[in-house]
Amino acid sequence: MxxxxxxxxxxxxxxxxxxxxxxxxxxxxxxxxxxxxxxxxxxxxxxxxxxxxxxxxxxxxxxxxxxxxxxxxxxxxxxxxxxxxxxxxxxxxxxxxxxxxxxxxxxxxxxxxxxxxxxxxxxxxxxxxxxxxxxxxxxxxxxxxxxxxxxxxxxxxxxxxxxxxxxxxxxxxxxxxxxxxxxxxxxxxxxxxxxxxxxxxxxxxxxxxxxxxxGSMPSAPLREPEAGVYSGGERRISRKLEQANIVLGLPGLSFKDPGYYATHLFAHILGGGLTSRLWHEVRENRGLAYSIDSFHWPFSDTGLFGIGAGTAGSDVAELMDVTLATMRQATQDISEIEMTRAKAQMKVALLTALETPGGRIERVARQLLSWGRVIPSDEIVLKVDALTVEQVREAGQRLLHGEPTLAAIGPIKGLPSLARIKSGLIG
The missing domain is CATH 3.30.830.10 (Metalloenzyme, LuxS/M16 peptidase-like)
Known part of the structure; x- marks a missing residue:
């Protein structure tokens, strides 16, 4: 309840x-x-x-x-x-x-x-x-x-x-x-x-x-920004650094898309906390990175999913292989336990944001600008609670079939090609 x-x-x-x-x-x-x-x-x-x-x-x-x-x-x-x-x-x-x-x-x-x-x-x-x-x-x-x-x-x-x-x-x-x-x-x-x-x-x-x-400000026609169109691609910047910083991304969803919450939940299960799959496999089991996380950035007409990590130059290839394998696996066997935990974490995040006046006015202002109304918390929670394992797995599968984006800085000589990364997303 x-x-x-x-x-x-x-x-x-x-x-x-x-x-x-x-x-x-x-x-x-x-x-x-x-x-x-x-x-x-x-x-x-x-x-x-x-x-x-x-x-x-x-x-x-x-x-x-x-x-x-x-x-x-x-x-x-x-x-x-x-x-x-x-x-x-x-x-x-x-x-x-x-x-x-x-x-x-x-x-x-x-x-x-x-x-x-x-x-x-x-x-x-x-x-x-x-x-x-x-x-x-x-x-x-x-x-x-x-x-x-x-x-x-x-x-x-x-x-x-x-x-x-x-x-x-x-x-x-x-x-x-x-x-x-x-x-x-x-x-x-x-x-x-x-x-x-x-x-x-x-x-x-x-x-x-x-x-x-x-009140004296003159009204004026509203101007829509240029539509955001995901393109994908890669940018590699070789530098003499101790660590390679890598971000791998895929096309996500707008916060107005019906599939937004399922995509957001997939990102959280994959790399949103200390019990997430990427943290457990990359950090705890293999020690390949100090931290690794996944995110889903929604905008009004587009969105961007990504995974960010830093690792030693000698470990970039293994880090990418493990990350791709973990992503593929998540689309196949996300469990009910993981779903329950991720939903609870999303609810806590929502409640925490509403515990200060600053958090409350930001939520109200953004929703009024985006939706023209304030969305009740229980309406959001009902949508999250209604998600099934199958819907979240499908959201992950849809993500992995998108064109990848890769950005990397540092000692990245061993980083696989974008073509290899793309084939590794779908196995």
């Missing part, structure tokens, strides 16, 4: 006249308020000459407005004990703040200011470009990060969805205020924005403040 998942708190939702959605969840046991604005725009919404612009804009939001200096933005939040942050992903950009419930007006005033009135002063822009270039260099010097950028670029070759979020030194250096403001006018439109708040909040008060700070 899933009694934990039927106690949904009340979520109040109001849509402003310009299209911006306001969603609140009052949590009487919480003395703080967490608020955030999610924009349905990320790196995949950029054109080629805008590559990295979403991430730069997120940084520049804290570098001064027509009313506040960069220091004043931080002071106004921290003077009331709060904190403020932002993040950029492939499909979303978020700006969040946490304060005492009595200070939600301060948080919303700052959020509205940085989103509507950022100054993009030339000196600040130049300094922040330098910061991002250092961030770019740090990734280039970190093989276990760089390999995932190479992986995405290969899986979605020549497409916005596959490009690294940070951009390139060339594009980063090219951005100016005019480019930033044109992107904001096109992409930061109220119809693809959600203001979510949870904790010690009052819906009517949040709506009133949202109208004050965001």
């Amino acid at each position: 899933n009694h934990h998942f039927v106690r949904e708190k009340r979520i109040d939702i109001t849509r402003l006249a310009n299209g911006l959605t306001v969603a609140t969840e009052q949590m009487p046991e919480i003395a703080t308020a967490t608020l955030g604005v999610w924009v349905g725009t990320g790196s995949r919404h950029e054109t080629a000459h805008e590559h990295g612009l979403s991430h730069l804009i997120e940084h520049m939001a804290f570098k001064g407005t027509t009313r506040r200096s960069a220091r004043r933005i931080a002071e106004d939040i921290e003077n009331v004990g709060g904190d403020i942050n932002a993040a950029t992903s492939v499909e979303y950009t978020s700006y969040t703040a946490r304060v005492l419930g009595e200070n939600v007006d301060v948080a919303l005033d700052v959020l509205g200011d940085i989103l509507i009135h950022s100054a993009f002063e030339a000196g600040e822009l130049a300094r922040e470009k330098g910061v991002i270039l250092q961030e770019y260099a740090a990734v280039e010097d970190t093989p276990d990060d760089l390999v995932y950028d190479a992986f995405m670029e290969t899986a979605y070759a020549g497409q916005p969805i596959g490009r690294p979020i940070l951009g390139t030194p060339e594009t980063i250096k090219s951005f100016d205020e005019a480019t930033i403001r044109a992107f904001l006018a096109r992409e930061y439109t109220p119809g693809k924005m959600v203001l979510a708040a949870a904790g010690d909040v009052d819906h009517a008060r949040i709506v009133e403040m949202a109208e004050r700070h965001f």
Whole structure:
């Protein structure tokens, strides 16, 4: 019985006249308020000459407005004990703040200011470009990060969805205020924005403040990003390193695909924890890697399944052989015990994400942007519980018949050819 998942708190939702959605969840046991604005725009919404612009804009939001200096933005939040942050992903950009419930007006005033009135002063822009270039260099010097950028670029070759979020030194250096403001006018439109708040909040008060700070934003037609089309392929980067970092991928599913949950469960059974098959065989039985995991990244119109590991150059061939054999075997004999355990782990992950106001507003905002509604937890759990062993095995078989993507960095001379890997997926 899933009694934990039927106690949904009340979520109040109001849509402003310009299209911006306001969603609140009052949590009487919480003395703080967490608020955030999610924009349905990320790196995949950029054109080629805008590559990295979403991430730069997120940084520049804290570098001064027509009313506040960069220091004043931080002071106004921290003077009331709060904190403020932002993040950029492939499909979303978020700006969040946490304060005492009595200070939600301060948080919303700052959020509205940085989103509507950022100054993009030339000196600040130049300094922040330098910061991002250092961030770019740090990734280039970190093989276990760089390999995932190479992986995405290969899986979605020549497409916005596959490009690294940070951009390139060339594009980063090219951005100016005019480019930033044109992107904001096109992409930061109220119809693809959600203001979510949870904790010690009052819906009517949040709506009133949202109208004050965001109500004057003009509505605009929504622009769909370029469709993501999985391509597959390989990218091998030989470097003199102690360890080879390898990611093997296959076409996955969108979170809107009916087969999403079965695919996600297969990935978890294969490499999602200390009892997973890959961990047991690769790490525990053979000692071929310090860690190995599998993942399924869903997007709005596509998805990507993958396995990531690091190993010594002398072990890359054996690691790949063992991984392929483990994947094949999983499509044949996943057991009821494994299913029960994986379902329980998914439920715990879902509940854990809902135990903080921050987790709750992120879930609400993302679901409203993606589905136009908040999906009750028990609805998700019913879908997971309904999955059968046969459905999950079939999801795995479908994955293994896709075109592979391989990204590898380090001492990788012994890594098998992509053709051999492809034949090894289906035996």
